[in-house]
Amino acid sequence: MNDDLHAWLDGEVDGRGLDDETRREAELWDRITASLRRDVPGPAPAWIETRVMAEIRAKAPEGRRGGRLTWLLRPRTVRLSPLALAGGLTLVLVAASWPWLGLPGPWATPTPGPAAAQVYVQFMLQAPDARSVAVSGDFNQWAGDAVMEDADGDGIWSLRIPMEPGLHEYMFVIDGERWITDPLAERYADDGFGNRNAVLAVPAPERSS
Amino acid sequence: MAPSSPSDTETVEAVLSGRPDAFAVLVRRYQDVLYAHAARMVGSADDAADLVQRAFVKGFERLARCREPARVGGWLFRILANECRDHLKSRRRTDLSVEVLPPLRTPDPGPDDAAREAELRRQVDAALDRLDPEQREAFVLKHVDGRPYGEMSALLGVSVPALKMRVHRAREGLQTLLEAYR
Numbered sequence: 001m002n003d004d005l006h007a008w009l010d011g012e013v014d015g016r017g018l019d020d021e022t023r024r025e026a027e028l029w030d031r032i033t034a035s036l037r038r039d040v041p042g043p044a045p046a047w048i049e050t051r052v053m054a055e056i057r058a059k060a061p062e063g064r065r066g067g068r069l070t071w072l073l074r075p076r077t078v079r080l081s082p083l084a085l086a087g088g089l090t091l092v093l094v095a096a097s098w099p100w101l102g103l104p105g106p107w108a109t110p111t112p113g114p115a116a117a118q119v120y121v122q123f124m125l126q127a128p129d130a131r132s133v134a135v136s137g138d139f140n141q142w143a144g145d146a147v148m149e150d151a152d153g154d155g156i157w158s159l160r161i162p163m164e165p166g167l168h169e170y171m172f173v174i175d176g177e178r179w180i181t182d183p184l185a186e187r188y189a190d191d192g193f194g195n196r197n198a199v200l201a202v203p204a205p206e207r208s209s
Numbered sequence: 210m211a212p213s214s215p216s217d218t219e220t221v222e223a224v225l226s227g228r229p230d231a232f233a234v235l236v237r238r239y240q241d242v243l244y245a246h247a248a249r250m251v252g253s254a255d256d257a258a259d260l261v262q263r264a265f266v267k268g269f270e271r272l273a274r275c276r277e278p279a280r281v282g283g284w285l286f287r288i289l290a291n292e293c294r295d296h297l298k299s300r301r302r303t304d305l306s307v308e309v310l311p312p313l314r315t316p317d318p319g320p321d322d323a324a325r326e327a328e329l330r331r332q333v334d335a336a337l338d339r340l341d342p343e344q345r346e347a348f349v350l351k352h353v354d355g356r357p358y359g360e361m362s363a364l365l366g367v368s369v370p371a372l373k374m375r376v377h378r379a380r381e382g383l384q385t386l387l388e389a390y391r
Contacts, residue, residue, distance in 0.1 A: 001384050006377055010358075032383075033352040035330045036249075044244035045258050049236045052265040056229050059270070142273030143225065179276050 001025070118162045119202060123148065123170075125182075128155030130174045137170030137197075139163050144173045165204040169197035214238075221278035224269070232269050239282050240265070243289045249349050250293040250342075251300075252334060260296055264289035283364055290346060290365060297342035336383050344382060347375035 005022050007013045009029060018026060123135045125148065133148040139161065140146050148157035169189055171179050181188065185198030215223070215234060223231035240261060247257035268275075268285045275284045337345055350361045351372075358369045365372070 001381055006380065009352075009380065010373065010376075029380075031326070031329065032333050035326060035333065036349075036353045037355070039249070041245045041248035041254070041257070044240040044261060045254075048240050048244070048258055048262050048265070049233060051262050052236050052269075053230070053233050055262075055266050056232055056269050059266075136273065142271070144273070177276075 005029075118164055120160045121163050121200065121202060122158060122160050123172075124156060124158045125172050126156050127172075127174055130155075130157065132175055133157040134173045134176070135159060135161070135170055136173050136179075137168055137200075139168050139170070144176060163202050165202050168200045168202060170200060171197055216279070217281045218278040221272060221275060221281055225273055229269070232265075232272075235268075235281060235285070236265055239285055242282075243286060246286070246349070246354070247289060247293055249353055250290075250346060251296055252338070256296065260292045261289060264292050267292075286364055287366065294342040294346060297345065333383070336385070340379055340382050344375045344379035347372050348379035351376050 002022060004013070004018055005025055008015055008018060008022075008026055015023065015026060125133055127133055133150075134144045135146045135148060136142050136144050137146075146159060146161060148159040150157045171181055173179055179195075181196050182198035186201065187199040188196040189199050190196060215231075217235070217238075220231050220234045224235075243261045243264060244257055247260045248254055251257055251260065264285060268281075268288050271288075272281075275281050277284070337348070340348065346365075347361065350356050350364070351358070356364070358372055361367075361372050362369045
């Protein structure tokens with residue numbers, strides 16, 4: 001198959017410059033594509049909507065409906081959470097795993113809790129031009145409601161989030177519309193749509209004796 | 210005056226704010242175009258409908274990750290495209306690894322154009338089934354849907370040169386068919 005035929009099929013040249021053999025091949029391609037285009041699949045079966053919505057309604061009670069509220073109100077075990085900022089652009093601290101990093105913040109009082117202990121994670125992002133920053137991940141159903149704060153206006157946004165031990169994917173959302181991957185994350189995962197999520201490994205909290 | 214249909218952005222926001230039933234707006238809006246693509250990709254109406262259903266449910270589950278709600282249709286299309294490619298790869302593993310495809314036949318000369326076209330089409334379908342799923346996808350979008358490369362690139366998130374390469378390889382893969390009909 002020669003380049004002239006590819007160029008013609010790509011719409012980059014007209015057919016006047018094709019030699020006889022290439023022109024015959026071009027005519028056959030016309031027949032092939034015309035044959036394929038004649039097959040119009042028609043409208044989607046009506047049952048697709050019925051089944052999709054039935055499946056969604058079955059999933060919704062533990063997913064979207066009240067999911068965020070449940071997440072916010074769920075009882076948690078709080079561990080020591082030192083606040084520290086190493087001089088990079090972004091920083092995610094798993095507080096309970098590195099208690100030696102800095103001084104405990106005002107929220108650092110250990111709280112007895114149920115057996116399923118969680119740890120606080122401190123998310124930080126330097127974004128001096130942002131009007132708002134949120135962290136969105138699998139831990140909040142990828143909602144944009146985990147809004148970070150920059151109380152002193154220095155462009156360093158932060159938020160503490162209690163999280164379950166394990167691997168979590170997340171991204172930052174700037175001004176409610178621009179999603180960015182944490183450039184300093186320890187690891188990344190393909191999100192299935194050509195982009196990368198940052199991956200955070202939250203260790204199990206140390207048990208106090 | 211009839212109420213206007215909610216925009217994609219409004220619909221996505223409604224679903225994410227706790228109204229999952231609003232997702233039906235997106236299903237009704239995009240199911241036909243998704244179904245048409247799936248049917249052309251996998252060649253089976255039943256499989257296509259199942260894939261569209263699965264794509265919509267995945268779309269609902271991941272909706273908060275849709276970065277451009279105004280273009281949620283394209284985002285759903287990419288989910289479906291992934292489903293179709295996975296389906297074809299699975300089918301190739303289970304079917305084509307053991308199937309011996311019939312040899313391509315040169316059509317008998319004669320005045321029966323309809324029969325010739327039917328035979329051509331049968332062989333085209335068989336040849337398409339032998340293509341790599343990504344090549345088939347690019348070929349279908351280019352030559353069956355008639356989309357320009359730029360639109361394909363925006364739809365799939367793949368560069369134009371990469372898509373051109375896939376289409377070219379798809380054509381090369383079908384070259385045997387052309388040889389039989391020359």
